[in-house]
Amino acid sequence: MEEQTILVEEKGVDERLDKALCSLLDISRKRARDLLDGEAVRVNGVLEKASYKVKAGDQITVSGAPMEETEVKPEDIPLDIVYEDEDVLVINKPRGMVVHPAPGHYSGTLVNALMFHCKDLSGINGVMRPGIVHRIDKDTSGLLVVCKNDLAHASLSEQLASKTAHRQYKAIVHHPFSHTFGTVNAPIGRDERNRQNMTVTAKNSKEAITHFEVLENFKNYAYIQCTLETGRTHQIRVHMQYIDHPIVGDPKYGPRKTLKTDGQLLHAYALEFIHPRTGEKMRFEAEEPPIFKEVLHKLESGEIE
Numbered sequence: 001m002e003e004q005t006i007l008v009e010e011k012g013v014d015e016r017l018d019k020a021l022c023s024l025l026d027i028s029r030k031r032a033r034d035l036l037d038g039e040a041v042r043v044n045g046v047l048e049k050a051s052y053k054v055k056a057g058d059q060i061t062v063s064g065a066p067m068e069e070t071e072v073k074p075e076d077i078p079l080d081i082v083y084e085d086e087d088v089l090v091i092n093k094p095r096g097m098v099v100h101p102a103p104g105h106y107s108g109t110l111v112n113a114l115m116f117h118c119k120d121l122s123g124i125n126g127v128m129r130p131g132i133v134h135r136i137d138k139d140t141s142g143l144l145v146v147c148k149n150d151l152a153h154a155s156l157s158e159q160l161a162s163k164t165a166h167r168q169y170k171a172i173v174h175h176p177f178s179h180t181f182g183t184v185n186a187p188i189g190r191d192e193r194n195r196q197n198m199t200v201t202a203k204n205s206k207e208a209i210t211h212f213e214v215l216e217n218f219k220n221y222a223y224i225q226c227t228l229e230t231g232r233t234h235q236i237r238v239h240m241q242y243i244d245h246p247i248v249g250d251p252k253y254g255p256r257k258t259l260k261t262d263g264q265l266l267h268a269y270a271l272e273f274i275h276p277r278t279g280e281k282m283r284f285e286a287e288e289p290p291i292f293k294e295v296l297h298k299l300e301s302g303e304i305e
Contacts, residue, residue: 005123008058009133009157010231013206017043017060018050025062035062056161072101077113082284087152087277088145089118089131092286095141095263100129114146121146122153133157134167134231139251141289142169142268147276155276160231168270169226169236170288172295173245174255176217177224184210184239188232197252198234200242208232210239219305221248223296236266248295259304265292 012020021032021041035041036050040063043052054060080092093099093110100111114121114131121131131146133156147153159165189205191197200208209229216223222245226236234253240246241253248254249261259265272283288296298304 005059005061007153007157008054008056008060009161010056010206010233012054013056014204015054016050017041017048017052017054020054021060021062024060072106072111072115074116075107075112076116077108079110079113079117081117082143082286083282087148087275088156089114089148090143090145090271090284092143093136093141093268095139095289095291098138099135099144100132118146118148120148122148122150134160136268137234137237137264137266139263140169140266140268141292143167143271143284143286144268145271145273152276156273159273163229165273166271167228167231167268169228170215170267170269170292171224171226171236171240172248172265172292172299173222173224173240174248174258175220175245176222177214177245180214182212182243184208184212184243186239186242188235188238198232198238200238206230206232208235208239210236216300218299221299221304223299237264259295261291261295265295267292 006024012024018029018032018036021027021035022029033050039047042061043058080094081089082092083090091110098109101109111130111132123130131148131153133147133153134144136142136144145156147156156165186200186208187202187205188198188208189201189203191199207230211227211229213225214222215225228235237247237250237253246254247264247266248259250258250264254264267288269288270283270285272281274280275282295304
């Protein structure tokens with residue numbers, strides 16, 4: 001019988017086990033209940049009830065996972081590999097690429113490409129997310145680290161949790177700032193009015209902290225750099241909307257009247273971590289994609305006010 005083990009990092013934390021299984025495995029509530037009733041789910045090696053509250057660091061082992069879980073196929077998709085060794089890869093993900101398979105995106109993802117390029121990827125997060133320690137949104141470009149083995153995965157997960165790994169982003173947002181530096185410290189949770197969205201809320205939320213620096217102000221826009229202290233879903237996009245500086249081109253959190261950029265102008269440009277085997281401090285940077293540079297040039301030249 002097919003079996004997979006998932007390390008709970010962010011998704012599913014503080015949820016009932018049956019509900020967490022739905023989001024972690026992309027399955028229905030009925031399928032989750034069937035797995036639990038059939039004693040096919042163990043948390044840290046122990047059978048738990050559906051009402052068990054999932055915690056960060058839990059290892060959930062599932063037998064008899066959905067068939068879709070076993071059908072992720074390697075695909076010969078070009079990868080922009082910034083760095084690679086026996087333990088990790090650093091990838092510069094293009095805009096428009098989904099990181100891992102999910103309903104509606106079972107092919108063309110970064111995971112499909114990684115499976116073709118690399119035969120060894122960490123298995124901690126199951127067959128749908130091999131090697132994936134952290135994610136960036138489909139239309140966000142830039143750097144992310146991928147782990148080839150469980151040793152590297154455990155190390156990078158711990159670094160992200162303890163905030164010793166650092167991720168920096170650049171973005172173009174609406175409205176200029178009156179100050180150069182700022183911090184948004186506002187908890188983020190699921191938007192109860194639209195479950196596809198995240199929002200700043202005190203209910204069922206997690207701590208979220210974003211530091212930002214204004215690199216350049218324009219008449220109606222600003223060019224900023226953001227440093228994540230936490231890594232919540234859509235964090236920068238939600239925080240920038242919250243302080244009335246939504247990211248240009250953001251179809252989910254931006255205003256209706258925004259520049260046509262086929263997605264938010266948000267780029268993960270820098271990544272720092274300690275190498276899991278050598279202990280060496282590593283830093284990588286990647287230039288913004290062409291559409292980002294094009295809009296920035298038009299702002300600087302006054303073509304866009």
